[in-house]
Amino acid sequence: MRGNNNKIKNVLSYLKTESMVDYxxxxxxxxxTTAALAMCCGTLLxxxxxxxxxxxxxxxxxxxxxxxxxGGKHIMIGRAEGRIHYGTNGNSTWVLTGxxxxxxxxxxxxxxxxxxxxxxxxxxWGRYAxxxxxxxxxxxxxxxxxxxxxxxxxxxxxxAQGFSFQIGVR
Numbered sequence: 001m002r003g004n005n006n007k008i009k010n011v012l013s014y015l016k017t018e019s020m021v022d023y024x025x026x027x028x029x030x031x032x033t034t035a036a037l038a039m040c041c042g043t044l045l046x047x048x049x050x051x052x053x054x055x056x057x058x059x060x061x062x063x064x065x066x067x068x069x070x071g072g073k074h075i076m077i078g079r080a081e082g083r084i085h086y087g088t089n090g091n092s093t094w095v096l097t098g099x100x101x102x103x104x105x106x107x108x109x110x111x112x113x114x115x116x117x118x119x120x121x122x123x124x125w126g127r128y129a130x131x132x133x134x135x136x137x138x139x140x141x142x143x144x145x146x147x148x149x150x151x152x153x154x155x156x157x158x159x160a161q162g163f164s165f166q167i168g169v170r
Contacts, residue, residue: 070105073164077104082111082142084129089145096127100142101165107133111144116165125152125160 068074082100085092098113113126128151129144152160 067159067162068103068106068108073162074103074108074110075105076101076110076116076163076165078117078165078167079109079137080140080142082109082144084111084127084149085143085145086147086149087145089143092145095149098126098128100137102133102137104166107136109133109137109142109144110163111142116163117167122155124154124157127151 079100079102081097083097084095086095087093096113098111099115099117100109100111101116102109109131110128111131112128114123116125127149129146129149131144131146154160
């Protein structure tokens with residue numbers, strides 16, 4: 001029996017040669033690489049499948065241009081009669097007399113040809129001009145001297161929708 005044990009040990013030591021040990025290492029490398037690739041491919045396939053699914057683009061409804069530095073719409077209150085002159089102070093031509101209003105947040109002055117304070121009006125602003133001011137304005141007549149006169153023919157214009165006209169004094 002002792003001889004058989006020696007024979008078995010000799011066979012086992014023969015099988016555990018360097019080539020056999022290298023073979024086992026190579027099998028482990030192949031199996032670990034295959035497992036890593038399977039995990040990567042699974043992740044890539046799930047990302048690719050999500051990208052290929054049809055989806056609706058987000059619906060963005062533009063209501064108005066946020067132009068007031070305070071955020072949101074300009075909150076306009078009536079100030080006085082407004083006059084737009086084309087050119088500079090001292091070298092200008094009178095264009096129109098209209099309604100002057102000022103933003104209560106940023107002090108922007110707007111003079112429009114038509115009265116934007118008329119409730120339930122369908123009249124657009126018509127010709128208009130803008131002027132930046134540091135402080136609230138006062139007086140019976142507000143003058144804007146400019147070479148930048150605009151025209152609005154619709155109350156649905158996104159720029160015009162960025163203004164809210166409040167009746168009353170603040």
